[in-house]
Amino acid sequence: MRPKDGVTLSSGYRALENANNISYVLIRGGEFTMGSPLSEFDRQSWGSDGIQYQVIVSDFYMGKYAVTVAEFRKFVYASGYHTDADKADYSVIGNRKAKMAEGVNWRYGVSGIMRPQSEENHPVVHVSWNDAVAYCKWLSAKTGKRFYLPTEAEWEYACRAGSRTPFNTGENLTTKQANYDGNYPYNNNPKGICRQNTVAVNSFAPNAWGLYNMHGNVDEWCSDWYSGGYYDECKARGTVTNPAGPEAGSYRVLRGGGWRSGAEYCRSADRICTSPDNQEHYIGFRLAFIP
DSSP states (O other), X not given: OOOOTTOOBOTTHHHHHSTTOOOEEEEOOEEEEESOOTTSTTOXXXXXXXXXXXEEEOOEEEESSOOBHHHHHHXXXXXXXXXXXXXXXXXXXXXXXXXXXXXXXXXXXXXXXXXXXXXXXXXXXXXXXHHHHHHHHHHHHXXXXXXXXOOHHHHHHHHHTXXXXXXXXXXXXXXXXXXXXXXXXXXXXXXXXXOOSOOOTXXXXXOTTSOOOSSBSSEEEEEEEOOTTHHHHHHHTOSEESOOOOSOOSOEEEESOOTTSOGGGGSTTOXXXXXXXXXXXXXXXXXXXXX
């Protein structure tokens, strides 16, 4: 395929077309500093990034790519599952002027148009946390492996891939490295491309551990409940092993930023949250599993 708008496609495109060939990377466990320093530019002052604390993560496998339209289609057709967007009969579309659109579900793109065949390899959107968990349960039953949404700690550890900078690309993230709204660059850097759409899940170069689009393209669901004070609780305990988030809450965590985000929201430590039944045009998910 010929790259478009600065997007570089990897050689794994044909392999990914085979829906049975789901690629994962073994992430070797270790200790890292989670969160962002107070000095990090555009750090969310209202506390969403959280203070830094030490975390130990055990070995796990992480999906190289976000779950695609084609993969989610197999799940729906095999299980007869109805997503939260199906039940509500609407989702959110648009860019900066987002709006409700009737009849939109996982089959549709960010602008409310039915996905063409050329976008089967894009990340599925308009999927809630509940939908993502249902997909995990279906795939676990089918394969005998325990698939799940990664914890925040696993997600950030895998995203950073050993880096301690705002992005795994260093001190800056350009639209030649990730799919975000280039009208809102990081730290007064030059503006870039605003594609106003998702791109194929194997676009751009992977991070140092072989994971694609951990920054940008779609915000990704994590398993954790959200709490603004959770990091403080963890820091008070010292080094924490495999933190899994609060025991309860009203909102689930999203990580990574997306196609409509400014660069600051794509930082490795940035975290947002929304209701687990919320489904929108910028939300997708990536799987983790333990054999």
